[in-house]
Amino acid sequence: MLLGEAVRLVAKIGGYLGRKNDPPPGHQQIWQGYTALQFMSFGFALKEE
Secondary structure, eight states: OOHHHHHHHHHHHTTOOOOTTOOOOOHHHHHHHHHHHHHHHHHHHHHHO
16 A cells, blocks of 8 residues: 555545545544544554453
8 A cells, every 4th residue: 555545545434535536635634534544543452442
């Protein structure tokens, strides 16, 4: 997986639609996706205990 693909996946979690004619994801969508991914990771870590 390339860095650009990973950024798009994180941005999709943040609400980026990624349609054919859409511009690249912005910083706000990437940040929202990163925050949501952190919460998912925390939840997964709590489940493992």
